[in-house]
Amino acid sequence: MQEGGAPRGKRGSGEPRTVVVxxxxxxxxxxxxxxxxxxxxxxxxxxxxxxxxxxLLREIERERRVRMEVGYR
Incomplete structure (x- = not known):
């Protein structure tokens, strides 16, 4: 959340869509x-x-699934 706590998403949702990193x-x-x-x-x-x-996250997940499949064979 940005300084001041202002959400950056849909109004009234309570959760920010994005945060500053x-x-x-x-x-x-x-x-x-x-x-x-x-x-x-x-x-x-x-x-x-x-x-x-x-x-990057998609590739890591793909590799994780391949390892799981190989492990179950």
């Missing part, structure tokens, strides 16, 4: 992210980072 990254990584935005692949740096995290 702060992290450190190498300048070269930020430059690559900004280039993706400038080239029009994404609308914002936040969108790049959300997509990257989503894809």
């Amino acid at each position: 702060s992290f450190k990254a190498p300048k070269s990584l930020l430059q690559a992210v900004e280039e993706l935005v400038e080239m029009g692949f994404f609308n914002s740096r936040s969108e790049v980072i959300r997509t990257a995290i989503f894809n």
Whole structure:
């Protein structure tokens, strides 16, 4: 939640749709992210980072399922 506790989601839902996350990254990584935005692949740096995290989690889940299937054979 942002400072002040204001939710960033549907009004009255009580739960924020998004929260602000702060992290450190190498300048070269930020430059690559900004280039993706400038080239029009994404609308914002936040969108790049959300997509990257989503894809990472999806890949980890896929690998977990494969390991479970192999373990049950």
